[in-house]
Amino acid sequence: MISRRDFLxxxxxxxxxxxxxxxxxxxxxxxxxxxFALPSGYYPPAKTGLRGSHDGxxxxxxxxxxxxxxxxxxxxxxxxxxxxxxxxxxxxxAWYFREAKPDARILILDNHDDFGGxxxxxxxxxxxxxxxxxxxxxxxxxxxxxxxxxxxxxxGVGIEVDRFFEYFDQEFWDREGLSKSILFDxxxxxETKLVPGYGSRPWAEFAADMPVSDSAKAEFVRLQTSTEDYxxxxxxxxxxxxxxxxxxxxxxRDYARAPEEVINxxxxxxxxxxxxxxxxxxxxxxxxxxGGLPGVAHTLPRTGSRNDDPYIFHFPDGNASIARxxxxxxxxxxxxxxxxxxxxxAKADYTALDRPDQPVRLRLNSTAVKLNNLxxxxxxxxxxxxxxxxxxxxxxxxxxxxxxxxxxxxxxPEAQVAALGSVPKIPLVYTKVAxxxxxxxxxIGTDFVYYPDGFYKQVEFAYPVSIGGYSxxxxxxxxxxxxxxxxxxxxxxxxPAQWREGRMRILSTPxxxxxxxxxxxxxxxxAGHDFDxxxxxxxxxxxxxxxxxxxxxxLIWEPDYASEADKPWVIGRQAIGRIHVANSDAGAKADxxxxxxxxxxxxxxxxxx
Numbered sequence: 137m138i139s140r141r142d143f144l145x146x147x148x149x150x151x152x153x154x155x156x157x158x159x160x161x162x163x164x165x166x167x168x169x170x171x172f173a174l175p176s177g178y179y180p181p182a183k184t185g186l187r188g189s190h191d192g193x194x195x196x197x198x199x200x201x202x203x204x205x206x207x208x209x210x211x212x213x214x215x216x217x218x219x220x221x222x223x224x225x226x227x228x229x230a231w232y233f234r235e236a237k238p239d240a241r242i243l244i245l246d247n248h249d250d251f252g253g254x255x256x257x258x259x260x261x262x263x264x265x266x267x268x269x270x271x272x273x274x275x276x277x278x279x280x281x282x283x284x285x286x287x288x289x290x291x292g293v294g295i296e297v298d299r300f301f302e303y304f305d306q307e308f309w310d311r312e313g314l315s316k317s318i319l320f321d322x323x324x325x326x327e328t329k330l331v332p333g334y335g336s337r338p339w340a341e342f343a344a345d346m347p348v349s350d351s352a353k354a355e356f357v358r359l360q361t362s363t364e365d366y367x368x369x370x371x372x373x374x375x376x377x378x379x380x381x382x383x384x385x386x387x388x389r390d391y392a393r394a395p396e397e398v399i400n401x402x403x404x405x406x407x408x409x410x411x412x413x414x415x416x417x418x419x420x421x422x423x424x425x426x427g428g429l430p431g432v433a434h435t436l437p438r439t440g441s442r443n444d445d446p447y448i449f450h451f452p453d454g455n456a457s458i459a460r461x462x463x464x465x466x467x468x469x470x471x472x473x474x475x476x477x478x479x480x481x482a483k484a485d486y487t488a489l490d491r492p493d494q495p496v497r498l499r500l501n502s503t504a505v506k507l508n509n510l511x512x513x514x515x516x517x518x519x520x521x522x523x524x525x526x527x528x529x530x531x532x533x534x535x536x537x538x539x540x541x542x543x544x545x546x547x548x549p550e551a552q553v554a555a556l557g558s559v560p561k562i563p564l565v566y567t568k569v570a571x572x573x574x575x576x577x578x579x580i581g582t583d584f585v586y587y588p589d590g591f592y593k594q595v596e597f598a599y600p601v602s603i604g605g606y607s608x609x610x611x612x613x614x615x616x617x618x619x620x621x622x623x624x625x626x627x628x629x630x631x632p633a634q635w636r637e638g639r640m641r642i643l644s645t646p647x648x649x650x651x652x653x654x655x656x657x658x659x660x661x662x663a664g665h666d667f668d669x670x671x672x673x674x675x676x677x678x679x680x681x682x683x684x685x686x687x688x689x690x691l692i693w694e695p696d697y698a699s700e701a702d703k704p705w706v707i708g709r710q711a712i713g714r715i716h717v718a719n720s721d722a723g724a725k726a727d728x729x730x731x732x733x734x735x736x737x738x739x740x741x742x743x744x745x
Contacts, residue, residue, distance in 0.1 A: 181484075193249070217742070221246060225253075243499060246501075275449055355397075451601065503519045555707035572615050594620065596618070687705065
């Protein structure tokens with residue numbers, strides 16, 4: 137048998153799913169023969185350690201990919217719709233389908249031990265104080281850009297986005313005197329030094345503290361303050377065409393004439409957003425990006441962007457609360473309460489997710505492993521606790537990782553298989569660190585530290601949101617949840633191949649490595665402020681997402697397509713008989729609104745059929 141280590145180093149493996157001892161003992165605890173019952177006290181959000189794609193969630197699908205033979209059994213249950221994936225798109229698909237067909241029987245399958253997909257909730261008890269954070273999807277980004285059907289869903293589950301203007305404390309940073317910082321490392325810059333005040337201090341004053349040469353300091357200030365058009369004589373359209381194929385790193389070097397010491401500051405600036413180095417981000421993406429990147433504004437003037445809405449539409453647990461509200465709408469017994477406010481502190485009843493007498497059932501720890509069209513339905517086989525089960529569906533919506541579809545269903549045409557194989561998901565890690573207070577950050581005057589060459593690209597505060605009885609921090613002696621983001625950087629590899637390599641790196645990295653970097657990088661940032669990581673870190677949760685963001689179609693290597701129909705993600709989302717395709721993958725954008733829109737499209741396909 138091939139070991140897990142062998143698989144993670146590149147060799148495939150085929151092993152069954154694993155459930156926790158608590159799950160395997162569920163029937164004994166509940167006194168029932170229901171094979172899908174969850175034990176009382178089952179509550180994944182409170183787990184710390186290695187989460188996200190936790191062990192037990194990924195092995196069955198990797199077995200299928202490696203060639204494990206799966207056969208359908210006799211269907212044990214029949215549903216009008218089976219949804220594969222209980223993330224944003226899967227839950228939305230169930231919601232839209234039930235909106236159209238209130239009496240429909242729906243089964244939602246998910247390979248993880250919690251619902252929400254990447255919208256996971258992390259909870260902490262820090263010396264008796266309750267804190268939460270987002271383990272993945274963090275916000276309703278630019279709700280003004282959501283299509284009407286996505287907005288109807290948000291309103292349908294009780295969300296009124298305008299209320300966040302009251303709940304999100306937009307004055308927090310100014311009131312507390314907090315600003316962004318850069319942690320210059322000795323390996324790249326010759327000295328390890330934290331320099332606070334990026335964007336808030338005069339640029340000459342900030343540059344004076346940077347551990348770079350005097351000439352680089354002068355060039356840094358020039359870059360930040362210049363109003364020069366670096367492409368004089370060209371029209372806006374000519375500039376745009378040129379800069380669409382010019383990386384921001386090349387723009388700095390070739391047009392803004394920045395020295396390498398300055399370029400080194402920005403090489404990984406957008407890693408948590410675009411998940412590539414700035415040598416693969418087109419300069420046109422910087423045009424409307426309010427992220428502290430200099431040099432473009434007077435060459436390619438701003439025309440409007442995703443940032444035109446304030447970035448405030450955020451629950452304390454990110455979009456996990458949206459998932460919880462959708463679950464409440466679909467399975468009321470699983471989520472007490474009735475408002476967007478009370479869902480924040482509501483205690484989900486996981487034992488109510490999958491009861492035989494309810495029209496919508498959500499079955500966790502269940503990985504779809506085979507799909508096939510029947511004459512008048514779909515056979516869906518999934519793996520749970522090392523056993524396979526088959527159900528019959530009138531229709532199926534694939535709302536998980538779209539690239540997995542060819543391994544589940546052998547009915548796809550070759551062009552669709554090739555298209556799906558060309559748009560891999562993007563790996564990333566969201567690590568949450570609970571600390572008993574944030575006084576040291578207050579003393580420095582920072583809430584965000586960027587590491588130009590760190591394992592974690594950044595550490596930043598939780599967003600200041602108070603809603604439904606949950607209060608954001610108000611004084612520096614209160615517990616804080618810190619957010620740290622790691623994206624594997626493979627600078628010698630271009631294009632999607634780097635994400636495949638990064639996925640293997642993430643899966644082969646043990647919790648202890650993530651923990652070690654947390655302690656080392658916080659110690660760097662808080663040096664000289666009596667920080668002891670063994671004493672001053674209360675808990676760490678690592679949300680590992682080897683299949684994280686949807687494929688990004690905005691980066692420099694993406695070709696120009698002759699039509700919408702030629703785009704690989706559009707080819708990849710075509711229905712196969714009664715098997716339909718949703719998920720943000722189908723829109724090539726890691727965005728909750730896109731996930732919902734693709735769910736609505738898939739449901740409309742079914743209703744039209």
